[in-house]
Amino acid sequence: MNSANYLYLSALLFTIGAVGVVVRRNAIVVFMCVELMLNAANLSFVTFSRINGNLDGQVVAFFTMVVAACEVVVGLAIIVTIYRSRRSASVDDANLLKR
């Protein structure tokens, strides 16, 4: 199968994730979209790894997964805390810095 197809899929996933981040208000959904973008990038890394015939891309993909796991832990903790204090998971309500 043509490797380019994986890249098209990756671009598609990234775009879906990016649009989700920009248009959705629910913090959990935004967060999931961020994860989608990360995994789109992972798919690209793995694809390039295969095209180039070495393991560099695979290694970077593993690093990205570790970083994503950390991010999920911290990000979810923040979202839960904000939800507890403000009774809302909307990202538009968390605009205190502007005031």
Add this chain to the structure above:
Amino acid sequence: MTSNLIVYLIAIPLFSSAVLLLSGRKANKWGHLLGTLASASSFGVGGYLFTQMLAQPAEERALTQKLFSWINVGSFNVDASLLLDQLSICFVLLITGVGTLIHIYSISYMSHDLDRRRFFAYLNLFIAAMLLLVLGDSYLNLYVGWEGVGLASYLLIGFWNQKPTYATAAKKAFVMNRVGDLGLSLAIMIAFASMGTVSFAGIEEAAPKASTTTLTAIGIMLLIAAAGKSAQFPLQAWLGDAMAGPTPVSALIHAATMVTAGVYLITRSNFIFDAAPTAQLLVVIVGAITLLFGAVVGTAKDDIKKALAASTMSQIGYMILAAGLGPVGYAFAIMHLLTHGFFKAGMFLGAGSVMHGMNDEVNMRKYGALRKFMPITFITFGLGYLAIIGVPPFAGFYSKDMIIETALNAGGIKGILLGSAALFGAGLTAFYMTRVMILTFTGTKRWDDEAHPHESPILMWLPMAILAIGSVASGFLFTRGDALVHWLEPVVAPHEHGEHSELLPPIVVSGLALTIVLIGISIAVMMYVRRPVADVAPENVSALTRIVRQDLLQDVANEAIFMRPGQALTKTLITVDEKVIDGVVHGVGAIAIGSGSELRKTQTGYVRSYSALILVGAAAIVLGIWVITQ
């Protein structure tokens, strides 16, 4: 030769001044006594040093004392050193001697003043500064004293500064003196730049090698300095207003000592002026103009102190004229300075005594017939009067006659012009001084009934009497065997004997001078004895009289030439500052604020918009890279 005593001349009054200023009200009871004692001790030290000098042969009389190394930068070394030579000692004895007499006088004169202690502190400060001025061995040391006397003069003119006009007079004197001070500092800078030294000895050594242009520049700057301090044309306008100070101040500072500092400066700088004929010519011209200027102003003054101030200006004009005549004149300038110190201080104290008895009235038209009520003041003032107009054998006759004679013998048209100016000035002097005498002491009484003229107490008339003795005898003593001329010879360059031709024999000059003096007296007698004197100044007078009453328009001229353009310049600069410079500063601020508030609008506070911006930015960068690499 060195002497460790010289510093005490300055230190004693300086210390006393500090004590009086710092000890506050506690010292009110004995402050005046300490002040007088300090001045008298300084006089004692001066007298002792004088006897020491007398014991030495003429060439070794100069005493020096190094206090400390003041400035030590590379090749520029200035020591704080004192030099007591034949010229300085004349001043030291005059300053401390007349100063002590005036301290004694002030004890009584200022006895009703609540601030008498402060007055004596300032007087002591003045004595110390003036002594430093004449004892410094370099222009820089002299400069310290020069500024010190300026400060003391300012403080004392404005001593009664609760009156705004008096405070203004003090400021006027200070500002006009600053103009002169600028001349002195420039002279010091030029001397240092061209010769690398500022000491009298160093410059005297370097002067023959220096170019005439440099020496002329230094000379002119020194002349400006002398004009400022000595109230010479064109910086003369402050002296009349300086009479706002208490009368003893006028006697000490604005008649006998400080205002003669300019004469000292020129005489001390003889090595510069002798090598710079242009500067010397300017000195003579300034002296001649001022001697006539002061005399003319004096003829129209009804304020007794201002009449005497105008006279002071005129007499210093004589001294400057003599000092500008070169080696033949220096000694006569100093001689006239010393005799003037006696008779003018005496007359000022006499004026103070009259004011003391007349409820501080200064208008001579409100005096009259005071001879009977104040016999001692009349006699002492009268002796000073005879001295200043130059009647033999009083002091002024000897000193002024010498100056007139030297001026006449200056050679050519210059000699004739200067001689006639000096002779005419002598006539005017006789006229206005006779006028002062007649208006004050003779004629009918013109004072109000509240005034109760009475003779002053002994503490006041005793100094007047001593100064009167000086006015009688000093001229004779100084000229006996040319004593003063020979005494000063080592300092002011050797006397050139018989080199100058004599335009007229001395006896003829004296006769001429006396005739002119007699004419002056007769005109005054005709105007003020034969005709009744009005107790207010007549209004219907000629335009000339009106101009003279306004001090020959000196203030009008200064205001038109310096004050108004200065104010206009200041206003322009303020406008430029407010509109242009402040405009730029405020503009920069406004740009920052405006652009900030515009950019602020992009900060919505919504995470979504930030992420969208990041996305767009990242996409733009990727696109940019792609476009470039294609």
